[in-house]
Amino acid sequence: MFVVLCGPPATGKTTLATELHERLRARGYEFERLSSDEFSRRTYGQMYERVADSDADWLVDGTFYRREWQERFRRLEDVHFVRVTADVETCLARNRAREDAISEKGLHVVHAEFAPPREALTIDTDERSLDAALDGLEAAVLSWLDDEN
Numbered sequence: 247m248f249v250v251l252c253g254p255p256a257t258g259k260t261t262l263a264t265e266l267h268e269r270l271r272a273r274g275y276e277f278e279r280l281s282s283d284e285f286s287r288r289t290y291g292q293m294y295e296r297v298a299d300s301d302a303d304w305l306v307d308g309t310f311y312r313r314e315w316q317e318r319f320r321r322l323e324d325v326h327f328v329r330v331t332a333d334v335e336t337c338l339a340r341n342r343a344r345e346d347a348i349s350e351k352g353l354h355v356v357h358a359e360f361a362p363p364r365e366a367l368t369i370d371t372d373e374r375s376l377d378a379a380l381d382g383l384e385a386a387v388l389s390w391l392d393d394e395n
């Protein structure tokens with residue numbers, strides 16, 4: 247199974263993926279984790295190469311703001327997209343607080359050009375607390391795991 251968390255920068259994708267990884271591990275599920283933050287170029291090509299030939303279950307997070315990047319991952323079997331959203335002002339405030347902040351211009355561009363994936367669970371981190379967002383995400387993943395069996 248591949249769970250792909252996507253959305254503009256500073257929506258909370260990496261935080262959700264990290265916390266979900268821990269929750270699933272506590273339940274006995276072993277997922278590998280991969281973030282676009284680990285790459286500096288050819289990011290989505292390298293991410294795809296890393297996961298495509300693996301037998302592991304994966305939690306993957308990145309902006310995936312271009313539809314072509316999403317479609318490449320859609321070729322994988324048993325992939326589930328989770329669209330993580332937040333208002334641009336929330337993202338700007340969160341970005342300013344980060345050590346690895348991106349340019350505000352870059353954040354605006356990705357936020358404006360983000361192509362929402364089709365057939366995705368949407369989690370709005372403006373509307374839900376971290377715990378509520380995690381509860382909903384965990385429930386969805388557990389449901390997808392049940393559907394596999």
